[in-house]
Amino acid sequence: MSDLNDISSLDRVIHEPARLALMSILYAANQADFLYLLRESGLTKGNLSAHLGKLEAVGYIEIEKGYVGKLPQTLCRMTDAGRRAFENYRKQLGDFLEKL
């Protein structure tokens, strides 16, 4: 029962595979642009935008839109809250795996 509690207390926003991949990338980077996230996640543009939107809505990432020359650029950065949530998620996951 306690194991069930452990697993159910994992952050659902982060636990989704695509968002977990995005959070892992942004945890290692200071900033990453849309193109990099698109290539690394293997998502479609629409899916990526939706997942980034969800992470931004809960305050885990910040999105900044700008231009490099004439090309549009979307930069994503993990917030302090996102960093804490991701570290907490990893700790919870690690603890859960140790009990298995």
Added chain:
Amino acid sequence: MKNENQTINETIKRTQRYWYVDGFAEIGVGILLMLIILFNYAASRVSQQTLQIALFTVGMPALILLGGRAVSRIVVKLKEKYTYPRTGYVSYPRKTGSKRWSRALLAAILGAVVGAVTSLLSGKLPPIYQQAFVAVVIALSYIYIGYTIGLARFYIFAMISLALFGIAVLIHAVEMDFFLLFFMGQGLAWIVSGLFALRAYLKSSQPPLEGES
């Protein structure tokens, strides 16, 4: 679940490895290494003692600091032109505050220990032990970096480091000749590795498409 944890670690490592994906950083480090050892060699040949001391105490740190900054800027410019439009932009967190100081302190302690052991060995033992110590410390540093970010070519650098030591022993290169051979070889290895990485990168990535970033 276990896979999930591995995937997180691998994704983090892959993001860190991205800095080396195009080979520009390696080419830059290789050129800087060669410049430093050539400067060192030239300074060691200067006969006037005052000038030699000035070259070693002022010129060398200045070359390392300014050269390092210049190489870093050039690498970033090249990435902005060729890498970021093709496969995307990533910047890495800079160590700040206590993390920055603790890392600097660790580097200083490590440098002091290596320097102390090297001079201790050079005074009491034949030069070959000093050379072996330098080669092993550098090889271990490469292995550490390779393991931390999961980049296999750093293991090759470690092997090259030991091979260069072997060559130096075979041809009886000592003191400055050893350092010249060892670090020129290292620099060359970094440049060649960087060029291979660049070639592979340009082959595998497409020029930018409008609106992709």
